[in-house]
Every structure is written in structure tokens, then in C-alpha cells.
Amino acid sequence: MEAIQIRSNSAKKIIFLLIILSISSLVALMFAADNPNEFNRMQMPLLIINSLSLLVLLGVVSLSARKILMDYKKSKLGARLRARMALAFSGLSVLPALLVFIFATDFMNKGLDIWFDADVEDGLRNALLLGRSAMDDQEQKRVFDTANIALSLDGIEDIEQQLNQAREAISAKQLLLLDQNLQVIAFSTETIGLFAPQLPSLLEVNVAQSQQSWSSLDSSESDGYTIRVLIPILSFASNQTPLYLQGIFAVDPQLSMMADSVEETYARYGRLSFLKIPIQYSYILTLLLVVMLALLLAIYGSIEFADRLVRPIESLEKKTRSASESNSMMHSPQSDSDEISSLVESFIKAEKEAAWSDVARRMAHEINNPLTPIQLSAERIKKRYASVFKDEDLDFLNKSTDTIVSQVEVLRDMVLEFGNFAKQPELNFEVFDVSKLIDETLEFLKRDKDSFQVLVEHNGNTFIEADIKRIRQVLNNVFTNTIDALKSESHPIIKIRTKPVIYQSNEYLVLEVKDNGHGFENNLLDSVFEPYITTKNKGTGLGLPIVKKIIEEHKGLISIKNNKEKGATLNIFFLKAQKNKRRIT
Amino acid sequence: MKQNKSLLLFFIFTLFSGELYSQVKDSYGESYLENGVYYSNTKLPVGFRADQVEALNSGLSFEVDLRFSIVNIKSWRFDRTIGEVEQKYLVRYNAFTRRYSVLNSITGRELSSSDLSDIEIYISDVKNLPLIDDSLINIEESYRVYLITYIRAQDVPRWMQSLTFWRENLDTEMEMVEWKLFK
Numbered sequence: 001m002e003a004i005q006i007r008s009n010s011a012k013k014i015i016f017l018l019i020i021l022s023i024s025s026l027v028a029l030m031f032a033a034d035n036p037n038e039f040n041r042m043q044m045p046l047l048i049i050n051s052l053s054l055l056v057l058l059g060v061v062s063l064s065a066r067k068i069l070m071d072y073k074k075s076k077l078g079a080r081l082r083a084r085m086a087l088a089f090s091g092l093s094v095l096p097a098l099l100v101f102i103f104a105t106d107f108m109n110k111g112l113d114i115w116f117d118a119d120v121e122d123g124l125r126n127a128l129l130l131g132r133s134a135m136d137d138q139e140q141k142r143v144f145d146t147a148n149i150a151l152s153l154d155g156i157e158d159i160e161q162q163l164n165q166a167r168e169a170i171s172a173k174q175l176l177l178l179d180q181n182l183q184v185i186a187f188s189t190e191t192i193g194l195f196a197p198q199l200p201s202l203l204e205v206n207v208a209q210s211q212q213s214w215s216s217l218d219s220s221e222s223d224g225y226t227i228r229v230l231i232p233i234l235s236f237a238s239n240q241t242p243l244y245l246q247g248i249f250a251v252d253p254q255l256s257m258m259a260d261s262v263e264e265t266y267a268r269y270g271r272l273s274f275l276k277i278p279i280q281y282s283y284i285l286t287l288l289l290v291v292m293l294a295l296l297l298a299i300y301g302s303i304e305f306a307d308r309l310v311r312p313i314e315s316l317e318k319k320t321r322s323a324s325e326s327n328s329m330m331h332s333p334q335s336d337s338d339e340i341s342s343l344v345e346s347f348i349k350a351e352k353e354a355a356w357s358d359v360a361r362r363m364a365h366e367i368n369n370p371l372t373p374i375q376l377s378a379e380r381i382k383k384r385y386a387s388v389f390k391d392e393d394l395d396f397l398n399k400s401t402d403t404i405v406s407q408v409e410v411l412r413d414m415v416l417e418f419g420n421f422a423k424q425p426e427l428n429f430e431v432f433d434v435s436k437l438i439d440e441t442l443e444f445l446k447r448d449k450d451s452f453q454v455l456v457e458h459n460g461n462t463f464i465e466a467d468i469k470r471i472r473q474v475l476n477n478v479f480t481n482t483i484d485a486l487k488s489e490s491h492p493i494i495k496i497r498t499k500p501v502i503y504q505s506n507e508y509l510v511l512e513v514k515d516n517g518h519g520f521e522n523n524l525l526d527s528v529f530e531p532y533i534t535t536k537n538k539g540t541g542l543g544l545p546i547v548k549k550i551i552e553e554h555k556g557l558i559s560i561k562n563n564k565e566k567g568a569t570l571n572i573f574f575l576k577a578q579k580n581k582r583r584i585t
Numbered sequence: 586m587k588q589n590k591s592l593l594l595f596f597i598f599t600l601f602s603g604e605l606y607s608q609v610k611d612s613y614g615e616s617y618l619e620n621g622v623y624y625s626n627t628k629l630p631v632g633f634r635a636d637q638v639e640a641l642n643s644g645l646s647f648e649v650d651l652r653f654s655i656v657n658i659k660s661w662r663f664d665r666t667i668g669e670v671e672q673k674y675l676v677r678y679n680a681f682t683r684r685y686s687v688l689n690s691i692t693g694r695e696l697s698s699s700d701l702s703d704i705e706i707y708i709s710d711v712k713n714l715p716l717i718d719d720s721l722i723n724i725e726e727s728y729r730v731y732l733i734t735y736i737r738a739q740d741v742p743r744w745m746q747s748l749t750f751w752r753e754n755l756d757t758e759m760e761m762v763e764w765k766l767f768k
Contacts, residue, residue, distance in 0.1 A: 039742075040742045040743065040744065043742070043743075043744035044743060044744045044747060047744065047747075128680055128681060131681060132681060135681075201698065201703065203700070203703075216682070216684070216699070217681070217682045217684075218682055218684060218697055219679050219681070219682050219684075219686070219697070220686070220695045220697070221688060221695060222695070225681075225682075259681050262681065263679060263680055263681040266644070266680050266681075267644030267677075267680060268644065269644070270642075270643040270644030270645075270680070271643060271644040271645050271740050273643060274639070274640055274643035274644070274645060275740075275741065275745070277752075278741070278745050278746075278752065279745065281752075282744070282745045
């Protein structure tokens with residue numbers, strides 16, 4: 001059962017990368033907002049990344065939601081639980097996100113309204129008017145000065161000298177005499193070197209003609225604020241053509257600076273005021289994008305979380321159904337590492353072991369009963385007809401009855417094994433030195449088996465508290481299995497080591513059995529402790545399950561793994577004996 | 586029937602005749618050679634829209650960008666741009682002086698007026714602008730000059746323009762004007 005359509009690892013990696021990318025870009029956006037230039041530069045690429053992430057997430061979430069809905073409609077296994085959980089988790093994230101968005105938008109709008117308060121605008125306009133009135137005074141004074149000069153000019157002769165004297169007298173930047181066609185007749189300027197006279201427009205000349213004066217406050221990048229005055233000169237007009245005197249004056253530097261400041265602030269406020277709605281929309285859209293992204297991330301996370309939570313439960317239900325239908329409990333569930341998965345795995349294992357114990361007990365009972373009559377009957381047949389048959393017939397009789405007797409012995413051994421696996425014996429705990437038991441068992445097996453090299457290393461205190469008979473059985477099974485695994489090796493070596501360790505606050509004595517045999521196939525490693533799993537041709541498949549059962553009865557641990565180079569290593573953790581317990585040496 | 590045909594022909598002619606379109610739009614451009622350099626005189630209908638004037642009066646400045654491209658026209662191959670010239674003007678309004686100013690960003694020349702139309706006329710009328718050196722021109726080939734004019738609001742961040750894409754844009758791209766470099 002899959003709640004989310006996109007299941008492949010690469011797709012998940014891409015989604016994960018996009019999530020990381022969008023979170024990083026949101027953080028970058030936040031930092032860039034402190035610097036307007038950086039913000040302008042980075043805003044668009046970051047918004048594009050976030051928008052892309054949003055679209056991808058939207059697609060993924062939509063697909064997942066669609067799948068959940070379809071499964072729900074089809075009443076698929078676990079769909080109901082998954083849908084409920086996904087909905088509950090998503091609901092938990094949607095409500096706060098919506099609240100944050102609504103309040104943040106409201107606060108932002110109110111903040112902007114305060115920013116563009118009407119009082120501020122009025123104040124700025126008044127400052128501008130106040131500054132202008134100060135400038136108007138200066139402008140009027142300069143009109144008066146220029147008009148006086150126009151009246152004092154005494155004919156066209158020596159006009160440049162007259163203009164120079166007048167300009168210095170009234171501290172003008174420039175005095176310019178021109179006709180109505182804007183042709184320059186004479187000028188005086190404080191500028192040294194090349195001079196490009198700043199001519200009035202025809203409109204300005206016409207205004208000066210009709211109103212007897214024209215003046216203007218002007219500003220430029222190079223000169224700052226200046227006052228320009230244009231006065232018609234009637235006293236020595238040639239051929240009835242009026243002449244005009246233009247005076248250009250610099251504004252007091254301090255006043256100019258203040259005017260500049262007021263104008264710049266007014267313009268900035270005007271710009272912001274004009275852009276108020278675009279600013280508002282931009283911020284709301286950015287906020288919406290961030291909230292949507294966070295929301296989709298939360299929903300995606302909710303669906304994933306619900307899926308992970310439900311999957312082991314589904315697995316359990318599936319296995320249970322499968323077991324009842326096809327008795328396929330031999331396979332272990334998928335190996336997730338969360339608590340629910342472990343719980344499910346333990347549950348399935350416990351069921352399996354219980355089932356196997358029950359089967360083993362029944363088999364032992366059912367098979368064991370007819371074995372003795374079969375064996376006795378075979379022996380009686382042999383005895384009775386040994387004197388009747390001769391030659392080949394006698395030989396055939398002996399071979400057949402011997403085969404029956406020997407196979408009955410094999411069956412009896414098997415029944416014994418089953419019996420051992422199934423029975424729940426009362427354990428007789430005592431403290432003893434397991435190293436001695438190991439050495440004894442090895443010695444016994446060495447006499448019995450082909451030659452192989454055994455390296456034994458005991459470290460520290462090797463006393464444990466256990467049922468010595470059951471532990472002997474454990475060692476016997478383990479070492480027999482190890483020796484069997486080495487049969488095809490030219491230089492078989494078994495390394496046995498004991499050492500004390502502390503694991504999960506418990507003191508253990510670890511028995512490590514390492515060989516250089518053929519090891520286990522990887523697909524068998526997870527199930528070597530399950531009944532009927534064997535790599536041997538004549539094995540019952542009960543040796544290691546019995547070992548595991550006994551170790552677990554002793555509250556110990558057991559694990560097996562393949563070596564990197566060759567062979568396998570088995571580790572058994574025996575609970576160590578408490579120091580005040582009486583020891584058997 | 587005959588009248589309808591004439592109207593249709595006139596309509597098709599109007600659609601496909603760039604020259605006529607420029608005349609209708611009051612655009613004009615010409616080039617002349619003087620002392621080994623091609624110069625141009627152009628007249629454009631540069632004018633600010635009402636919302637642009639409002640923005641200008643609010644404190645936003647505008648950039649007027651005139652881009653001249655001299656293109657070698659090929660008959661059977663792609664045309665090739667052999668030179669480009671740009672004229673940029675910055676237009677703003679000073680609330681203190683109540684005057685509009687225009688600054689030629691290339692030459693640094695500045696002009697101000699209380700009437701915005703004076704500024705528009707000043708920008709519209711470009712005279713004696715050097716375009717390209719004669720040595721780069723092959724008299725055997727055909728060349729055309731293309732002029733595109735943009736009016737762009739300054740101080741409006743690009744991201745803000747993108748995020749408020751549904752609102753009317755303050756930027757304008759004017760009709761392209763084109764003429765032959767030489768007859």
C-alpha cells in the first residue's frame with residue numbers, strides 16, 4: 001500500500017533538495033531584506049526558486065492527496081487510518097499558518113497606513129512651502145537688484161565693463177545682455193575659461209516683456225540652486241527692439257543645502273506614497289508565497305509521517321492475512337527502525353516461534369510413538385527369518401532390517417531435537433566458569449572430528465550464571481555447526497574469544513566464534529535462527545533456533561554476521577554472574 | 586464595389602508600409618555624411634502618459650533611452666548590426682523649484698523648464714547626433730538605421746514590477762523608427 005505516488009528514491013531526493021533549497025532561499029531573502037540593493041538583486045531569483053519549489057510541492061501533495069482519496073474510496077487496507085492521520089496532522093498545520101498569514105497581513109497594512117499618515121504628508125508639504133517662501137524673498141531681492149542694474153546701464157558703449165562692475169556689485173554669477181531673438185550682445189560671468197551662456201526660452205522672454213520681469217528658482221546637478229531673473233531694458237533699445245538683461249544668482253549655500261534636503265525627503269515620500277499599493281501587494285504576495293510554502297511543507301510532512309506510521313500496521317495486517325491464507329510467515333517484515341516496526345516484527349516473531357514450538361511438540365509426539373514398534377518389529381523379523389533364509393536372501397534380509405533400524409535411530413534423533421526445541425524446561429541456574437565448559441566441549445569435538453586449528457583466547461572473568469546443561473547444548477550445537485561449515489576448507493581455523501562487555505547497562509560475557517568457512521548467503525542471514533533454515537544437506541535446521549531459544553531463555557543475546565574477508569562470526573552475550581553468587585569451579 | 590477595393594488596398598498598404606506609419610505617428614529620421622562621419626537628425630513623438638506625469642510629479646524619475654542601431658541589410662543572409670549608439674536622458678521634477686529637469690546622461694547637459702512639454706520637445710528633437718564612421722561603411726551595400734525609444738520609471742524595483750504584473754506598467758516602449766543610412 002502506497003499513499004504517495006512518487007516513491008522512487010531519486011524523486012524523493014529531488015523533493016528533499018527542493019525543500020532545502022527553498023528553506024535556504026527563504027533565509028537568504030530574510031537576510032537580503034536588510035540591504036535594499038541586495039534585496040533588489042536577489043529578490044527575483046529567490047522568488048523564482050521558491051515559486052518552483054511551491055509548484056513541485058503542490059504537485060506532490062496533490063498526487064498524494066488524490067491517491068489517499070482513491071484508496072479511501074476503494075476501501076483499501078489502511079487507507080482510512082492514513083487519510084484520518086494525514087487530515088489531522090495537516091489540519092493542525094493549516095490553521096496556525098492561516099492565522100499567521102491573516103494577522104501578519106493586517107499588521108503590515110496597518111503599519112503601512114501609519115507610515116503614510118496624512119499628518120506626515122502635510123508636515124512635509126508645509127516644510128516645502130516654508131522653504132519656498134524663504135527662497136521667494138531671495139528671488140524678489142534678486143529681481144530688485146537686476147532691475148536696478150537694468151536702469152543704471154548707460155548705453156551700449158563699454159557695456160561689458162558696465163556689466164562686470166554691476167555683476168561684482170550685486171554678487172551675481174552671470175549677467176547677460178541679449179535681444180529678443182536670444183542673440184547675446186554682451187555678458188559678464190564669474191566663470192573662468194570656456195563659457196556656455198544659459199539662455200532663457202522665448203516663452204520666458206515673452207513673459208518678461210509683458211510683465212516687466214521674469215524670475216525663476218532653478219536647480220542643477222552642477223550648480224545647485226540658482227535664481228534666474230530676466231528684465232527688459234527699454235532705456236537704450238536700438239531700432240525699437242527691446243533688449244533683456246538676465247541675471248543668474250547662486251542661492252545661499254546653507255539655504256541651498258536645506259532646500260535640497262527638504263526636496264529630497266519630499267520626493268522620497270512622494271515616491272513611496274505613489275508606490276504604496278505595489279509595495280503592499282508585493283509584500284502580501286511574498287508573505288503568501290512563504291506561508292504557502294511552509295503550509296505545503298507541513299502537509300507533505302504530515303502525509304509522509306502518517307504513511308510511515310501506518311505502514312508497519314498495514315504490514316502486520318497484511319502478514320496476518322497472508323499467514324492465514326498461505327502460511328507465508330517465514331518472511332520477516334520490512335526492516336524499519338521505528339518502535340511500531342520493531343513491535344510488529346517482535347509480534348510476528350513471537351507468533352512464529354509459538355507456532356513452531358507447537359508444531360515441533362506435536363511432531364515429536366506423533367512420530368515418536370510408532371518408532372519403537374517399528375524398530376522392535378524389524379529386529380524380530382531379522383531374528384525370526386535369519387535361520388530360514390540363506391545366502392542372498394539372508395543378506396537382503398539383514399541389509400533391509402539394518403536400514404530400518406538405523407533410519408529409526410535417525411528419526412529418533414530428529415524427534416529428540418524437535419522435543420528440545422519445543423519444551424519449556426525448568427532452568428537450573430548456577431554460577432560456573434564458561435571458559436572451562438568451552439574448552440571441554442572443544443576437546444570432545446576435536447577427538448570426534450577431522451583435524452582443524454582452534455585458537456582460544458579467554459579475557460577477564462569468565463563466570464556466568466546459567467543452566468550448565470543447556471549451555472553445554474548451546475556450545476555443542478554452535479561448535480558442531482562451525483566445524484561442519486569448515487569441511488570443504490583446506491586450512492580450517494576457528495578463533496574463539498571470550499571478553500567481558502557492558503551493553504545497555506548490563507554486564508555480559510561475549511563469546512565470539514569466528515571461522516574461515518563459506519559463511520552464509522546474504523538472503524539467509526536474517527533467517528538463520530528460524531526453524532528449518534539450513535545450508536547443510538542433512539541438517540534438521542533446528543540447531544541454531546535451539547541455540548537462540550536457550551540464549552533467550554537465559555536473557556542473553558545472539559547475533560551472526562559474515563566476515564569481510566571469509567567465513568562468519570557468531571556472538572553470544574551471556575549475562576555475567578553477580579559477584580556475591582557461589583561459584584562452581 | 587470599386588470603392589471597397591480601393592479601401593482594402595489602402596488598408597493593406599497602411600499595414601505594410603512602415604514609412605507611412607512613421608509619418609502618421611509624426612516620427613522622422615534622416616542621416617547625412619559630414620567630414621567622414623554619418624550624423625542623424627530625428628524627430629520622435631516622445632510624450633509622457635497621464636499616469637507617468639502623475640508618477641513624475643510624485644517624485645519618481647524617468648529615463649528616456651534612445652537606442653540607434655546601424656544594420657547592414659543582407660538580401661539572402663541574416664542582417665548584421667555594425668554599430669550602436671545610445672542617448673539617455675534622465676527626467677525628474679523638483680517640487681521645490683516646481684520645474685522639470687532633463688539631464689543628458691551621455692553629455693552631462695542639463696535643461697529645466699516649468700513646462701513638461703518643453704522637456705518632451707527637447708528629447709523629441711535630436712539633431713546632429715554622430716552615428717558611425719564612414720570607414721566602417723561599404724557604399725556598395727545597404728544600411729538602415731533603427732531607433733527604439735524606451736521610457737522607464739526609475740526607483741521602481743524590478744521585483745516589485747514583476748510581483749504587480751497585473752497593474753499598468755509605467756514603462757513604455759515606443760514605435761520603432763527606421764530609415765536608410767544613405768540614399
